[in-house]
Amino acid sequence: MKPMLPTLTFDLPIHSDWYYEVKYDGFRAILEWTIQGIELTSRNGKPLLPQFPEIKDFLLAHTEQFKPFLPIRLDGELVFLENPYKGNFSNLQVRGRLKSKKRILEQASKSPCYLMAFDLLMVAGKPLFSETFKKRKNELNKLFQKIGLTLEVEPQELQLLQLVEAHSNFNELWEKVVLYDGEGIVAKHKDSLWEEGKRSTQWLKFKNWKYVSCFVTSFDKTNGYFYLGVYHEKTIHVIGQVLFGFKPEEKRALQQTIRQNMQREDSQFIYVEPAICLEVKYLELYENQLREPHFDRFRFDLIPLECTYAHFLFQQKNLPENLKVTHPDKPLWQKLDIQKADYILYLREISPFILPFLKNRLLTVIRYPHGMFGDAFYQKNCPDYAPDYVQTYNNEGIDYIICNNLKTLIWLGNQLAIEFHVPFQTINNMGPSEIVFDLDPPSKDAFHLAIKAALLIKEVLDQLQLIGFVKTSGNKGLQIYLPLPENIYTYEDTRLFTSFIAEYLISMDPDSFTIERMKKNRGSRLYVDYVQHGEGKTIVAPYSMRGNEHAGVATPLYWEEVDEKLELVSFNMEKALNRIRKNGNPFHHYFQSKEIQPFTPVLEFLKKGAAKKG
Incomplete structure (x- = not known):
């Protein structure tokens, strides 16, 4: 069956009587479990279980819990879950292209994918299409509770079927989506029905766009695309092309300017010297190309030399407005090309794997305020200037930082805390953990x-x-x-x-x-x-960096x-x-x-x- 689809919006979808869900970047998938067996089907009708057998294995291992609720049909997204708010589309694509059954099984064991369920279309053979979104969501929550599945998204859990929660507060969810570099949010009206194959305005997708300042390098006469570039060590680095987002008059003006200032022309392209700067929004860089690029505005205030690859790389990851990184281009290692921005991005992406080992532990960090170019020092006491979201725990007169969330981790990274050392027990354990x-x-x-x-x-x-x-x-x-x-x-x-x-x-x-x-x-x-x-x-x-010469x-x-x-x-x-x-x-x-x-x-x-x- 064809899934219901959301409509893209560039306006904040904040309305009364609407709910908000994390939009995961993956393969749309409908799960159907009947007496004939289990099927997981893509948006285009392709069977997904041969490529992702771990989903079927997980469900079969919980057959007894599911049995009272069969036949069942779930709508969701198959994802490579990078963190609670983000699916890694690149990794999912790699999994989807595997041909060797041995390699598929190996990856299913080591790097399992998850089915993120956001809608319940049938339970115990009873169709729920005509019920409102709010009621379907309530039934989905009840189903998870009755089966004994956790309701919170957790990438390190062995539970490969997870629930996508509906939130009532857009701003609170949006901050987390931005913080964790998620794809975006889907807004759904509480009374919306599930309509097969329809792209509905009752469901709106609002994406976490990244912005890049770049310049035009050429125009493709055959399809209307403008090719984009940035400077990387004085050479032009092509980052993709853009077609959408222009108003008709903006597109005409850009084409005319390119023709009037062309450097050369062949049967397909008109080439120009770097001169026209644009700001383009996109989802992410995938295989060295911008995903879903849209023109945002002309940047007449920039010169092409200001459109650099280093700036582009750092712009790839948005951060909430109240969490700024100072001096992102600060070099940290003498012999390695690692800047502060690189380290912050490392902490952000490694957070699902390091945070569980920092959780509820008295943290000692080694800070390198000048990178490896200066002296380091141990820090146990939380400094007075720490923001309110940094939790502390007093032990023997020391206010230790408790790093239980990504915000605190990134703040510590901005303080150039390079090494994270923890005791062998949590604050809730009388003995070793x-x-x-x-x-x-x-x-x-x-x-x-x-x-x-x-x-x-x-x-x-x-x-x-x-x-x-x-x-x-x-x-x-x-x-x-x-x-x-x-x-x-x-x-x-x-x-x-x-x-x-x-x-x-x-x-x-x-x-x-x-x-x-x-x-x-x-x-x-x-x-x-x-x-x-x-x-x-x-x-x-685990996954902490060390202040040594090879990083x-x-x-x-x-x-x-x-x-x-x-x-x-x-x-x-x-x-x-x-x-x-x-x-x-x-x-x-x-x-x-x-x-x-x-x-x-x-x-x-x-x-x-x-x-x-x-």
Whole structure:
């Protein structure tokens, strides 16, 4: 069946009796589950399940919960969920083009896509087309609650069917869409009916446009497109073309100016020297071309040399008006082309993956106010000038920052907080929230010792059926995490295990590992610091950057990556996001594994052994 479609608007769609939903950038999809089976169909009638089998697998795993409500039909958007307010269209396109069944299954496991449900068209065989949007939405919410599905969008959840919430306040939702770089908002009248195949004015789409200042390079006589460019190191960099958004008189004037000032002409194009500056709005840069470009206005106040690629890159990501980045072009590293704007954009895109590890933790940051060109300092106390949205928690007289949201993370980035260090417990936990082994070799050249230690620890974890995760430290070592349920274990409990592992490593290879605290007595051995895992101690958070010369990132790894071929220099800011897009997040199941971690039997065994020794 053909879906109902919204009408594009450039005016703020703020009206009484309307609701507002996040517009996710993905494939429109209708889910139909009957006794004949499950179908997921695109807007053009194409079956989607062969390319996205994870959706069917998730639904079948919850058959018993869905059974009382079948047959069912849902309207939604299939997305690669980058954060709660944004679907990554580029990644979804890559998934959609895969041909190899093996590769499809691999990506479905490592980087699953989500079906974002925003409308309920049938439940228990009863059609709801003739019901109002408000009633259909209420029924959809009830359905999720009865089945036991969460109502909040969460990219790290294993729940691949998620609910798109209807908001009554446009401005509050819009700020979050802009903050998280979402595609936009769909406004829906509360009484709108679902009309198959109709593009309705009862549904309006309002997009989060980006704006670029650019100049015209040529005019295509065959289709009327104006080609656009910016300067990149004194050469012209073509960024796309624009056709829509002009008033008839504006288009005629531009064509006439191009013809009067043409540099040369061939059968298809009229070429001009950079002179005419425009402002063009667009959704995003996709495969080096502007997506959905629209002319916005002429920029007679600019000269072409002011239309630069660096400015264009920073303009790609809007920020709310109350969250400004100062000195975005400030260089941060001596030997790397990383400016402050690049770092802020990194934090923004990595936020769904780092924020869960910062949530409700006493934060210590290392700030580099002059980048790597000057001195750094540790900061625990929240400064007096912090904005109101920065939460704090007082512990032993220190007002620690609690970084629970993207706004705070970007504000810290603007303060040039490069490293984020957190304790092993949340503020709500009386004991450790995880066990972490910090495998720090004596030098970069001894990194092979960290690999050896990690693999030996992994053997023990596998034998004990414990769930472990591994990441680089961002410097010269590796760190192994064992997630634990909250408020169950004490640091005395975990010390039994960390000391057991330390003793095991030394017994296996005393020439490689030591627990000797005096550096002069360690020689070239890796120090197994099991004492470091304790109350008040901290560890660098997953996906935090480090203030070293190669702009390292504390990068989560898959265990199969931990071998002699592993090279730390490849885990830097430039590659961290590309790894997630290509290979998924190795810590994707981290928080789900907390409740099923079988640590208690291991602890009881160690306690019995300790009692015998005593």
